[in-house]
Each structure stands twice: as C-alpha cells, then as structure tokens.
Amino acid sequence: MIKSVLVDFNCEKPCGETIELFSNSAAFVDLGLTLQTWNVKEIAGTVLYTGSDGVSLLIQWYPGAAGKLFATVSGPARVEQIASLLKKELEANKATSTVFTPPLKRGLEWNPYIQNCDGTVVENDFQELLFHQKSPFQDVKIFRSNNFGSYLLLDDDPNLADSDLAYTKAICGSETFDFSGKNVFILGGGDGGIINYLRNLSPTKPKYIEMIDIDEMVMNACAKHMRATCGDSLDQFKGENYEIFAEDCVPRLTRYGEEGKKFDFIISDLTAIPVDASDSKENADQWAFMKLILNKCMLLLTDEGIYTTQGHAFCSQHGIEEYRTILDSLNVHVSSEAVSVPSYHEKWVFYTLRKKSE
Amino acid sequence: MIKSVLVDFNCEKPCGETIELFSNSAAFVDLGLTLQTWNVKEIAGTVLYTGSDGVSLLIQWYPGAAGKLFATVSGPARVEQIASLLKKELEANKATSTVFTPPLKRGLEWNPYIQNCDGTVVENDFQELLFHQKSPFQDVKIFRSNNFGSYLLLDDDPNLADSDLAYTKAICGSETFDFSGKNVFILGGGDGGIINYLRNLSPTKPKYIEMIDIDEMVMNACAKHMRATCGDSLDQFKGENYEIFAEDCVPRLTRYGEEGKKFDFIISDLTAIPVDASDSKENADQWAFMKLILNKCMLLLTDEGIYTTQGHAFCSQHGIEEYRTILDSLNVHVSSEAVSVPSYHEKWVFYTLRKKSE
Numbered sequence: 001m002i003k004s005v006l007v008d009f010n011c012e013k014p015c016g017e018t019i020e021l022f023s024n025s026a027a028f029v030d031l032g033l034t035l036q037t038w039n040v041k042e043i044a045g046t047v048l049y050t051g052s053d054g055v056s057l058l059i060q061w062y063p064g065a066a067g068k069l070f071a072t073v074s075g076p077a078r079v080e081q082i083a084s085l086l087k088k089e090l091e092a093n094k095a096t097s098t099v100f101t102p103p104l105k106r107g108l109e110w111n112p113y114i115q116n117c118d119g120t121v122v123e124n125d126f127q128e129l130l131f132h133q134k135s136p137f138q139d140v141k142i143f144r145s146n147n148f149g150s151y152l153l154l155d156d157d158p159n160l161a162d163s164d165l166a167y168t169k170a171i172c173g174s175e176t177f178d179f180s181g182k183n184v185f186i187l188g189g190g191d192g193g194i195i196n197y198l199r200n201l202s203p204t205k206p207k208y209i210e211m212i213d214i215d216e217m218v219m220n221a222c223a224k225h226m227r228a229t230c231g232d233s234l235d236q237f238k239g240e241n242y243e244i245f246a247e248d249c250v251p252r253l254t255r256y257g258e259e260g261k262k263f264d265f266i267i268s269d270l271t272a273i274p275v276d277a278s279d280s281k282e283n284a285d286q287w288a289f290m291k292l293i294l295n296k297c298m299l300l301l302t303d304e305g306i307y308t309t310q311g312h313a314f315c316s317q318h319g320i321e322e323y324r325t326i327l328d329s330l331n332v333h334v335s336s337e338a339v340s341v342p343s344y345h346e347k348w349v350f351y352t353l354r355k356k357s358e
Numbered sequence: 359m360i361k362s363v364l365v366d367f368n369c370e371k372p373c374g375e376t377i378e379l380f381s382n383s384a385a386f387v388d389l390g391l392t393l394q395t396w397n398v399k400e401i402a403g404t405v406l407y408t409g410s411d412g413v414s415l416l417i418q419w420y421p422g423a424a425g426k427l428f429a430t431v432s433g434p435a436r437v438e439q440i441a442s443l444l445k446k447e448l449e450a451n452k453a454t455s456t457v458f459t460p461p462l463k464r465g466l467e468w469n470p471y472i473q474n475c476d477g478t479v480v481e482n483d484f485q486e487l488l489f490h491q492k493s494p495f496q497d498v499k500i501f502r503s504n505n506f507g508s509y510l511l512l513d514d515d516p517n518l519a520d521s522d523l524a525y526t527k528a529i530c531g532s533e534t535f536d537f538s539g540k541n542v543f544i545l546g547g548g549d550g551g552i553i554n555y556l557r558n559l560s561p562t563k564p565k566y567i568e569m570i571d572i573d574e575m576v577m578n579a580c581a582k583h584m585r586a587t588c589g590d591s592l593d594q595f596k597g598e599n600y601e602i603f604a605e606d607c608v609p610r611l612t613r614y615g616e617e618g619k620k621f622d623f624i625i626s627d628l629t630a631i632p633v634d635a636s637d638s639k640e641n642a643d644q645w646a647f648m649k650l651i652l653n654k655c656m657l658l659l660t661d662e663g664i665y666t667t668q669g670h671a672f673c674s675q676h677g678i679e680e681y682r683t684i685l686d687s688l689n690v691h692v693s694s695e696a697v698s699v700p701s702y703h704e705k706w707v708f709y710t711l712r713k714k715s716e
Contacts, residue, residue, distance in 0.1 A: 002420060002428055006362060008465045036395045037406060044412060048395060050404055054420040062360060062412040062434050068465045070360055072430055076420050099466050102473035107366045107426045108457050112478070115460035118504065120470070120481040122703065125673070146476065146673050147704040163698050163705075315483070315504050340521050342698035345480065346505045347521075 002106035004074040005083040012094040015061040015069045016040045019047060021093045027085055031078075033057060053077045057086070069095065079103060110143075114158060117275065117313030122345045126151070130225045135217035142225045148343040150226040152191055154218070160191045161343035162228035168193040170339040170350040171269055171310055179206040182264035185300065186211040187249050187293065189269040190218035192230025195242060199233055206265070209242040216246035253296040262302045268293060268309040275312050275319030291326060298330060298355070307332075307353040314338045314347035323351075331356050361461035362432040363441040370452040373419040373427045374398045377405055379451045385443055391415060411435045415444070427453065437461060468501075472516060475633065475671030480703045484509070488583045493575035500583045506701040508584040510549055512576070518549045519701035520586035526551040528697040528708040529625055529668055537564040540622035543658065544569040545607050545651065547627040548576035550588025553600060557591055564623070567600040574604035611654040620660045626651060626667040633670050633677030649684060656688060656713070665690075665711040672696045672705035681709075689714050 011018045019040070022028055033049035040047065043066070047059040055075030061068060069090070073083045080103060087097045105112075105123070112124045126143040130150060133140055141153040149162025160167060169175060172194060179198060184206045186194050190213035198206055213219060223234035237244040245252065249270070270293060274286040297307055312319050327334045332353040341348045369376045377398065380386055391407035398405065401424070405417040413433030419426060427448070431441045438461060445455045463470075463481070470482045484501040488508060491498055499511040507520025518525060527533060530552060537556060542564045544552050548571035556564055571577060581592035595602040603610065607628070628651060632644040655665055670677050685692045690711040699706045 002423055002426070004364060004428075004430065006462060006464065010467075036397060036404060039394060039408070046394060046406070046408055046414060048404070048406055048416070050397070054402060054418075056404060056416070056418060058406070058414070058416055058430070058432075060412075060414060060432060064434060065360055065465060068360070070362075070432065070464050072362065072416070072432065074416075074418060074428065074430065076422060099464065099469050099471065101462070101469075101471040102477075102479045104364060104459070104462075104479060105477075106364065106428050106457065107423060109368075111457050111459075113457065113459040116483075118483050119460075119463075120483050121460045121462060122480050123478040125474075125476050125478050125704075147698070166698075340505070340524075340700035342700065345703055346483075 002074065002076050003079045003103035004072060004106055005079050005103055006099060006101045007071045007073065007083045007087060007097060008099040009069040009071070009090050009095040009097055011067045011069050011090070014042055015067065016042060016045055018069065018090060018093050018095055019045065019059060022086070022089050023047075025089050025092075027089055031082060031085065033082075051075070051078065055079060055082060057082055074106070111156075116315075116344075116346050118315040118346065120345075124148075124151070131221045133217060133221070135215050137215045138218075140215070140217055140221055142221055145343075149228050151343060152218070152222065152226060158343060160193055160229065162226060163342040164193070164229075164344075165197075166339055167310075167341045167344075167348065168197045170337060170341075170348070171267055171308055172197060173306070173308055173352060174337060174339075174350075177265070177306060178204050179265065180204045181207045183207060183262075184209045184265040184267065185263040187266065187268045187270050187297075188213055189267070190215055191222045191226060192219065192234040194267055194269060195244070196229065196231040196233035199242060200231065205241075207241065210245070211242065212245040212247060212249045212252060214246070214248050219244070219246065250292070250296070253293070253300065257296055257299045261300060262305070263300050264302055264305055266297045266301060266305070266307045268297065268307065270309075272310060272312045273319050273323045275316035277318045287322075287326075290323070294326070294330065298332070301355060303355060305355060309351050309353075311336070311349040311351060313344070314349055320349055327351060327353065360432065360434050360464040361437045362430060362464055363437050363461055364457060364459045365429045365431065365441045365445060365455060366457040367427040367429070367448050367453040367455055369425045369427050369448070372400055373425065374400060374403055376427065376448060376451050376453055377403065377417060380444070380447050381405075383447050385447055389440060389443065391440075409433070409436065413437060413440060415440055432464070469514075474673075474702075474704050476673040476704065478703075482506075482509070489579045491575060491579070493573050495573045496576075498573070498575055498579055500579055503701075507586050509701060510576070510580065510584060516701060518551055518587065520584060521700040522551070522587075522702070523555075524697050525668075525699045525702075525706065526555045528695060528706070529627055529666055530555060531664070531666055531710060532695060532697075532708075535623070535664060536562050537623065538562045539565045541565060541620075542567045542623040542625065543621040545624065545626045545628050545655075546571055547625070548573055549580045549584060550577065550592040552625055552627060553602070554587065554589040554591035557600060558589065563599075565599065568603070569600065570603040570605060570607045570610055572604070572606050577602070577604065608650070608654070611651070611658065615654055615657045619658060620663070621658050622660055622663055624655045624659060624663070624665045626655065626665065630668060630670045631677050631681045633674035635676045645680075645684075648681070652684070652688065656690070659713060661713060663713060667709050667711075669694070669707040669709060671702070672707055678707055685709060685711065
C-alpha cells in the first residue's frame with residue numbers, strides 16, 4: 001500500500017537554515033535518502049529526497065508563508081517513520097510541528113475522500129462498490145461501509161446511508177407529529193427511508209402515503225442494496241396504503257393544485273438548497289425551483305397541514321439564511337432544528353412549516 | 359492558504375510512457391511549470407515540476423505497484439486546477455483516475471486530522487483551542503467545533519463532544535432502564551455527560567449518584583468549556599443527590615467491596631479496551647486492569663443490579679471479540695449494541711451486564 005503523510009512546521013529560523021541543519025544531522029544521514037532536488041532560496045524552497053525503497057520526502061516553503069515548512073512523505077514503506085524522524089529533528093532545530101496527518105492511502109480503486117460543506121475532508125470506509133450506473137438524471141453509486149452500512153451517492157454527493165435514521169426521523173418531525181389516519185405526500189426520498197419509516201410507525205402510521213421520485217433507477221437500486229433503510233417499501237410501487245410514482249413531481253403538484261387535492265403532511269426530500277453566494281444561472285434556477293415547489297405545496301396543505309423539509313449543512317450559513325428568508329416570507333410558522341447525521345459527518349438543518357390560522 | 363491535492367491513476371500503458379505523452383501535451387506546456395527532476399525508469403519514477411507561483415506537481419510510481427501513478431499537487435495557488443488538468447490529460451492517455459482528494463489544508467496552527475479505529479482519516483472543523491494543559495495523568499485539550507460543539511481530546515484521542523448525547527444515552531442503557539430511586543456509581547465520565555444526563559432524567563432520576571474520576575483537571579476544564587455536556591453537574595463535587603470523587607477508583611472499589619456496599623447501577627466509562635492483538639506488557643496490563651474493574655464491580659452490584667460500559671469501535675474486531683470472551687466468562691447475561699457517535703465518525707460498541715439469578 002502506497003501512503004502519504006503530510007507534516008507541517010512553524011520554524012523560528014528561516015526555513016532554508018532549518019533544513020540545512022536537518023540535512024546535516026546524523027539521524028538524517030542514517031535514513032539513506034538521496035538528494036534529487038535542492039532548490040533553496042530564502043523565501044521559497046523545494047527539496048526532494050528519495051530512497052532506494054521508493055520513499056520520497058518533499059520539503060517546500062513558499063512566498064507569503066514565512067517560517068512555515070511543508071513536508072510530504074510518500075511511498076510504499078517507512079512513511080510514518082521518516083515523518084516522525086523529520087518531526088523530531090526539526091523540533092531540535094526550533095521548529096514546531098503543527099499538522100501531522102495519519103497515513104493517507106494512495107491508489108485505492110475508488111475515491112473514499114469526501115469534502116464536507118465546511119471544507120473539511122473525510123475518508124470513508126467504503127469496502128465494496130455494490131452498485132454503479134448512470135441514470136438519465138444522475139450518476140448512482142451505492143458503497144458498502146462497515147460504519148454506515150449501504151451508502152448512496154448521487155453524482156458523488158453523499159445522499160443517505162443505512163446509519164442515518166436520524167435524518168429520516170428529523171425530516172419526519174423528530175417524533176413530534178401524530179401521523180395516525182393522515183394523508184402524507186413525500187417528494188423525492190428515492191432511498192425509501194421516509195416511506196419505510198412512516199409505513200412502520202406503530203401505532204401512529206399514516207392512512208395513505210404518496211411518494212414521487214424522478215429516478216426509478218435509484219429506487220430499484222435501493223430496493224436491492226439498501227434494505228436496512230427502505231425495507232420492502234420499494235419492492236412494489238403500489239401497496240395497501242401507499243403508492244409511489246417514478247416521475248417529475250412538478251406536473252403532479254400542479255394537477256393536484258387544480259383538482260383541489262389536500263394533504264395533511266408534505267415531506268419534501270428533494271435536492272438540498274443551493275449554498276454558494278453566486279448569482280449564476282444554475283443557482284438562480286435552483287432557487288426558482290425551491291420557491292416553485294414551496295408555493296405549489298402550500299396550496300396542497302390542509303389548514304392544519306404540516307410541511308417538513310431539509311435545508312443544508314448547518315455550516316452553510318449563506319444558503320441557510322437565504323432559505324430562511326424565503327420561508328419567513330410565506331404565510332407560515334417556521335421552526336428549524338439541526339441534527340447530526342452520522343454518514344454526513346456534520347450537522348444538517350431541517351424545517352417544519354405550519355400554516356398560520358388566517 | 360497552502361493546499362495539497364492527491365490524485366492517483368491506473369494506467370493502461372507503462373507509467374513512464376503515460377507521463378511522457380502528458381509532458382508533451384500543449385495543455386501541460388500552458389501550465390508554465392518547470393521541470394526540476396526527471397528520474398524515470400520502467401518500474402519506478404519521480405518527476406517533479408514547479409511553477410513560479412510556488413505550485414509543485416510531484417508524480418511518482420513504485421516497484422510492486424505496476425501501472426499505478428501517484429501525483430501530489432501542492433502550493434498556494436492553482437492546486438485544484440492543475441490536479442484537474444492532470445486528470446483530464448492522463449485520461450486522454452488511457453489512464454483512469456481513482457483517488458482524487460479534496461484540497462487538504464496545510465500549515466494550520468493545530469492538527470485537525472484524526473485517525474479512526476479502522477484507519478480512515480477525518481479532518482475535524484476545529485475552530486479554536488479552548489483549553490490545553492497537561493495534568494499529572496494526560497494531555498487535556500478542548501477544541502471548539504461548529505459541528506460538534508466543544509470537543510474533548512485526551513492525549514490527542516477524541517473522548518467526547520457536545521454532539522455526543524448518543525454516547526451518553528447508550529452507556530446509560532439507551533433509555534431502557536428505570537433509574538427511579540436507584541443508587542448509581544459512575545466510574546470515569548470526567549466530561550460530566552453521564553452524571554448530568556442522569557441528574558436531569560425526568561421523572562426517573564436516580565436517588566443517589568456517586569462518580570469517581572482520577573483527573574480533576576478534566577472535570578474542571580469541562581465544567582468551564584463543555585457546559586452543553588455537563589451542565590452545572592461539575593460545578594460542585596457534592597450536591598443534594600450526588601457526590602464526585604477526584605481519585606483513582608480502585609482503592610474505593612476495594613473498600614466498598616470490603617464494606618459490602620451495593621449499587622443498583624454501575625456505569626463504567628473508564629478507558630476503552632485495548633484493541634491491538636499484540637502481547638505487549640502495556641496491552642497485558644490494560645486487560646488486567648479491565649478484568650480487575652469488572653471483578654470488583656460485580657461484587658458491588660445488587661442481585662438485580664446492572665453494569666453498563668463502553669467497549670471500542672465496532673470495526674476493532676479483535677479487541678471486541680476478546681472483551682466479549684471475558685464478559686461471557688463472568689456469571690452474567692451480556693447484551694451489546696453498536697451506536698453511531700457523531701464526533702467519533704464511527705460506530706461504538708456498548709455493553710449491558712445483568713447478574714444471572716443463582
């Protein structure tokens with residue numbers, strides 16, 4: 001297994017001087033590394049050593065980052081050992097180690113690295129790729145993870161894992177609603193978590209559930225590979241107390257509006273809200289879609305009706321604030337809650353909307 | 359901000375040949391990178407380019423990893439751009455990108471990278487170091503995280519964060535016990551999560567809680583910086599229905615045994631079990647300590663008494679199995695549960711022991 005360790009330092013002395021002392025040390029000589037590049041100036045430097053076993057030690061410093069030294073140790077062997085020795089030697093030269101990563105695995109057959117909404121990086125324990133196909137709408141992947149069970153990614157974006165009952169409970173109101181005898185409409189939710197949770201609520205299960213998701217491939221893949229999440233709820237698209245439609249939700253929302261059809265609960269698990277602050281066309285389109293859905297859904301709610309939805313990561317402040325402004329502009333009571341979703345590695349925001357009595 | 363991106367490839371052609379075609383491409387010439395090292399053999403290679411803006415591109419391949427190419431792009435600028443272009447160019451040369459990390463931050467003032475028990479790596483969103491001191495027993499750090507609240511590390515090992523009520527509930531039996539009117543003994547638990555949870559259980563709070571943790575510094579730091587976890591429960595070490603002792607638990611366990619003192623519940627939140635398979639002295643000592651605690655505690659339980667404890671990460675199979683063997687050798691009923699703990703980024707195993715009626 002090829003691995004890399006990143007080790008960074010704050011140096012009291014100029015970086016070039018610190019490195020010179022290091023490279024003269026007996027401990028370093030013992031490493032048996034050969035100098036490949038020695039390109040050292042006061043404000044910038046690139047020094048590369050390699051070993052006959054393939055290990056490499058790249059040391060760099062940059063203009064604008066005075067006194068900071070960045071080392072990358074990579075190879076099939078001795079990676080941690082060299083990084084630790086480097087740390088020990090530089091600390092003897094008045095440098096302080098700041099970042100010291102655990103070994104990062106190289107050359108895996110798929111990419112386990114995912115970026116959270118706040119920019120932090122997580123390596124997932126993907127053991128096996130259970131499903132991978134491109135639907136007309138998106139790239140659909142399901143991995144198997146020891147910690148999170150089956151793990152659905154759509155266009156490489158983590159969607160839901162078997163571990164994430166906290167997500168499903170939160171978007172269904174965190175056990176504060178009584179669904180007994182109610183009509184529920186689920187928008188999206190193709191992983192089947194919500195419909196399966198509601199169908200198995202005891203003794204407060206809804207009278208009837210409709211669900212509409214655009215991507216039949218997602219539902220079929222989840223029915224097969226995410227049974228801990230969806231149970232048998234995606235095996236048939238029509239059952240005693242539910243029906244699932246594999247289609248775009250907008251025409252049906254429009255038609256139901258015209259027909260005057262009403263629901264007690266609408267649970268919207270469509271795409272997360274946009275969170276970057278740009279005024280790109282894509283962003284504008286997504287916000288327009290969000291508003292369209294909200295407006296159409298408000299018409300379908302009974303007077304006592306409740307609409308719940310997800311927003312985005314708790315840290316995605318710009319988008320969260322913009323969405324809240326939109327929600328507050330509707331004639332509804334809004335409450336929100338941030339919940340830790342295990343496979344997301346971060347908190348996610350959920351909303352509950354209730355019509356104001358006129 | 360200096361960043362690094364790691365990009366790995368599977369190549370159909372030999373790595374040297376793939377790189378040669380890449381380095382002749384017009385797109386690559388446009389990058390304005392200068393060759394620093396070109397050390398290319400069939401089974402191994404090290405190629406280093408640098409840009410005048412400080413960016414570097416290190417490409418390597420190794421004996422024993424035929425057809426696999428490892429690139430590391432680092433610098434203050436253009437890191438993602440160069441990594442993406444490299445991917446595009448190599449894919450045109452019949453290489454397939456496997457791993458492509460998001461940008462890894464370099465030169466932070468503290469290390470946000472933590473290794474999970476299964477070897478995966480997580481970057482935490484530490485915003486501020488709220489507390490850092492060395493006690494006579496351990497290095498005590500509390501960071502502030504947007505996602506997990508205050509976040510306690512002991513000897514750089516994640517202990518508990520404000521987000522982790524799931525841990526506290528699980529070690530207290532996942533809401534399946536009635537603590538009303540009972541005597542509870544907490545071993546460890548210096549973060550105050552367990553005692554605060556039990557003190558505020560309504561309407562089933564215990565009659566009396568004793569808690570014993572060796573490290574007063576941890577308790578004082580948590581009282582100040584982890585109030586979402588411990589509330590006011592660590593402000594005073596003695597209250598109406600509880601008492602906290604800052605001392606080694608073993609002498610007190612021994613004395614209580616001699617006195618014939620009994621508890622309805624013992625919640626052991628001491629150190630996690632050892633998980634490596636080595637027969638080192640340290641490992642043997644830790645297992646001996648675990649057994650000592652278990653044996654002493656069994657004597658202190660009432661006939662209907664319940665003992666709960668944590669084990670280790672769900673993925674730490676060797677240690678988990680060894681611990682289970684120890685538990686099963688006691689004259690008790692054992693049940694276990696694996697729970698997702700948000701700040702751990704992985705599942706953790708908890709145990710419940712009940713005395714067998716003789």
